[in-house]
Amino acid sequence: MLRRWTLTMTLDRDGPLPVHLQIVQAVIDGIQGGRLPPGTPLPGSRTLADALGVNRKTVVLAYDELHAQGWVNTQSKRGAFVSAQLPTAADAHRQPADRCPLAEVGLPAPDDGDEVADRLIEFSDGVPDTRLIPFDVLSRAYRHALIATARANRLAYGDPRGCAPLRQEIAAMLRLERGLDCGAEHVCAVRGSQMGIFLAARMLVRPGDHVALETLSYPPARSAFASCGAVLHGVPLDGSGLDTDALEALCRRQPLRAVFVTPHHQFPTTVTMSAERRMRLVELARRFDFAIVEDDYDHEFHFAHRPMLPLASMDHGGRVIHIGSLSKVLAPGLRLGYVAASPDVIRRCAAEITLIDRQGNALTELAVTELMHDGELKRHIRRARRIYQSRLADAAVQVRAALHPHVDFDLPGGGLALWIRLSDSIDIDRLAAAALDEGVRILPGSQFADRPGRVPAFRLGYGSLDGEELSRGLERLRKALRRQTGPL
Ligand SMILES: Cc1ncc(COP(=O)(O)O)c(C=O)c1O
Known part of the structure; x- marks a missing residue:
């Protein structure tokens, strides 16, 4: 059996305890502390003896004793293997922790999503279908990136803004x-748009500063601003987007x-958002001197x-921080997004990144650069867009057929989700619970609201599901709805 790691321990050769008993004690401590879980292979006696600089017989003696x-x-x-029948360290850790600084920073464990994930159909908040990514081309690009950087001894620390060729491609x-007036110096690569939002919040907000978001918005963005000490305000929205009259009234107060x-x-x-509202928003930003954080998470x-x-x-005064991502275009797991802003803001992003994770993943950056440079990314976007457009049309028809007459929605101009409004007679929370029971998850509107209360709507991400998965999910949802309405 191949032992993957060496086992390190400190021995006190001048101490009163014989060396073989010190090895015994170190192994027992490792087992009790969880460092050596049941079943772990121990190093061969010769290997451990070499590593510790002791005679092999000393190690054999220790293993015999253990x-x-x-x-x-x-x-x-x-x-030699750690015995499989021992109580594990997890048992010891189940004891209530003594009061210590780390005891105060934890969060309760989330639901174990993976356990149910297999049988559930997820109508997500709009994630892409990662089965569509051009993995052959991407893996070839990764290979090129790895070989080129390793050979040139360049797989080292680099620019925290991301590698120059990628920033040039994005620009x-x-x-x-x-239509952005943009060069590489205006671009910083980040690990997804969420990191861009957090960086924008870090750069802009001092504790007590006031920040506005729509009353229904992206909760992790709200949390990012709140985590920097922002006082949050909710602005209503309608079929043309953010209500700029309400925003103006807020700015006056x-x-x-x-x-x-x-x-x-x-x-x-x-x-x-309509063109008129956009112009108004940019004009308000100028007049009332605030920054706009524009999250363009699924532009393509x-x-x-x-x-x-x-x-x-439309921003000629450097008031907009524009954030984009390859999470929807390719896959969220690649963790690649970007911030576009003035060079000063980008330098500040770089300083923040140096504190967090130093820089991005050079291989991912170079591989994606190749895809952009060769036109492969554009080709993939064209293909994926056709597929999603057809899935949207399909979803629209099937949702109406399955849930009529209790739902209504406007066909979106794009994106990977529908926003489905429910008739007054339907209780969305009961529907979501019944849906889960039937094996399908929907996201009730209240999850996106800035205050507690009923939002009679839900978000139905269709993009990640093929036709068969969509039909199965909607059939389950129809059954869940029937529990409230009787036969449809
Ligand atoms: C509105 C919005 N913003 C930001 C994100 C974060 O995306 P990522 O960090 O993967 O780019 C998402 C992800 O779903 C989103 O829906």
């Missing part, structure tokens, strides 16, 4: 496709530091017409 005491099983040819895309928006496909309602998947240009394309 075997005699029942801590270790020795099997001829295979070596070119933002210039050509989104209370100077704001920043406004967070998702204008392309408002999260969670999917509404695309817009079907209705040419995507509207981001707020950042």
Whole structure:
């Protein structure tokens, strides 16, 4: 059996305890502390003796003693293993912790999502179908990146803003496709748009500063601003996006530091902010001197017409921090996003990144650069857009058929989710609970609200499901709805 790691221990050669008993004690301490869980292979006697600089017979003596005491099983040819029948360290850790600083920083354990994930159909908040990513091309690009950087001895610390070729590619895309006045110096690579939002909050907010978000918004963004000490305000929204009259009234009462928006496909309602509201928002930012944090998390998947240009394309005073991501385009697990802003802001992003994780993953950055440079990313986007557009059309028809007449929705111009309004007679919380019972998860609107209360709607992410999964999920949802309505 291949032992993967060496076992380190400190011996006191001048101490009163014989060395072989010190080894015995170190192994018992390791077992009791959880460092050596049941079944762990121990190093061969020769290897451990070499590592410790002792005679091999000393180690053999120690292993015999551990075997005699029942801590270790020795099997001829295979070596020594920690006994499988011992109480584990987890048992010891189950005791209530003494008061200590770490006892105060924990959070309760979340539900173990993985346990139920297999049988559940998830109508997520709008995640992509990662089965669609061009994994052949991507793995080839990773291979190229690894070979090129390793050979050139360049797989080392680099620019915290991300590698220059990637920033150049992103800047070119933002210039050509989104109308931003942008070069590589305006771009910082981050580990997903959530990190971009957090960095924006860190840069902008001092404790007590006021920040506005829509009353229905992306909860992790709310949490990011709150974690920096922001006082949060909710601004209503309607079918044209953020209510800019209400925002103006708020600004008159209370100077704001920043406004967070998702204008392309408002999260969670999917509404695309109208051109008039966009102009008004940028004008208000100028007049009342606040920054706009624009989260353009799924820009690429817009079907209705040419995507509207981001707020950042209308910003000539450096007030907008534009945040984008490859999580929807490729996969959330790649952790690659970007912040586009003035070079000063980007330098400050770099300083913050140096504190958090020093820099991104050079291989992912270079592999994605290759995909962008060769046009493979664009090709994938075109293909994925066609698939999602057809899934959206399919979802719209099937949702109406399965849940009529108790639901209503506007067909979104893009994005990977529907925002489904329920008729007054339906209790959304009961529906979500019954749905879970039937093996399908929906996300009730109240999860996205800035205050407790009923929101008679839910977000139904369709993008990650193929036709068969969608039908199965909707059938289960229909059964859950029937528990409240009787036969549909
Ligand atoms: C509105 C919105 N913003 C940001 C994110 C974060 O995405 P990521 O950090 O994976 O880029 C998501 C993820 O679903 C989202 O829906």
